Amino acid sequence: MKNAIKVLAILLIGLSVVFGEQINRYGSTTANFLEIGMGSAPSAMGEAYVAVTGDLTSVYWNPAGAAYLRKSAFSLMYQPWLVDINTVFASGAVVLPGVGTFVASLTQVGYGEMQVTTLANQDGTGEYFTANDFAVGLSYARKIANWFSFGATAKMINSQIWHESASAFALDLGVIVKTQFFAPGGAKGKGLDIGMSISNYGSRMQFDGIDLIQPIDISEDETGNYGDVIGQYRTQEWELPLIFRIGLALKPIQTRSSTLTLAVDALHPNNNSESINVGGEYALRISNSGRFYLRSGYKALFMDEPQFGLTGGGGMELFLMGNRSVKVDYAFKDAGMMGRTHAYTLGFTF
Secondary structure (H helix, E strand, O other): HHHHHHHHHHHHHHHHHHHOOOOOOOOOOHHHHHHHHOOOOHHHOOOOOOOOOOOOOOOOHHHHHHHHOOEEEEEEEEEOOHOOOOEEEEEEEEEEEEEEEEEEEEEEEEEEEEEEEOOOOOEEEOOEEEEEEEEEEEEEEEEOOOOOEEEEEEEEEEEEOOOOEEEEEEEEEEEEOOOOOOOOOHHHOOEEEEEEEEEEEEEEEEEHHHEEEEOOOOOOOOOOOOOOEEEEEOOOOOOOOOOOEEEEEEEEOOOOOEEEEEEEEEEEEEEOEEEEEEEEEEEEEEEEEEEEEEEEEEEOOOOOOOOOOEEEEEEEEEOOOOOOOEEEEEEEEHHHHHHHEEEEEEEEEE
């Protein structure tokens, strides 16, 4: 009973934080590629994944989810994003019994080649430049008990555009509490799961590079002074997109062959309005050969002027010899006026 009261208190505090502030700071952060959802399974479930465990890509949503991985694993996601932007997310986990789970991850977003234009050459100078975003993370997660886990991710973030770049350091922190609410027979850890995470808590980013160095004349009306003093534009520092998530996950159907997972997340970002994501997954086990997955959800409910909406997808996992498996997942997301985006993930356990 005491544990139940503690869980409810934590949930109420989290919800008060999520919905307590009404000021929306639109366009006030940088490195917003960190808000692109990673993993086909979470994307197909409407990105309601902060309390879902057992999937390597859950480390992006809540590092505590990696504590429930049973075997070491590797995952690679490719996501053609909007307007020819390509996103790649790779992660690998090593499970050490009695110690915890370590996960290394890499996020890369490429924006392709673009023409260099100036005021004098607005149709292009004949040169091209590129822009890329990177995030490299190292995560650690551990179960303190079968019903409680915590996790943390330390990551370096870098953004580059032509000759300019900016870097930052950030932390992701999360916990998952597995309760006995709605559990069959009241079994502890088999009922409602509660997850909370805070993502991208870190330093600010400030761009710097050789293109910001320009010769200036500090006094154009005077003769005899230094007419070509080296000057440098100083850019403004920008915050990272901080996101607080709290979510619930429940498996109302748990049989030997079928599992139904329902999830809901509430989000409080520092650069947008609050919103809610909902999703579900149905998993069907085919003897000892593998599993099939069907997923659907809805992203950004109650957000002011949302561009996202319906999501869906599916996947297949094949069991191999030596207690290994290979998994393929697919997801699509409705991005409103920007059309639909797709995500493809290939995973291995060994």
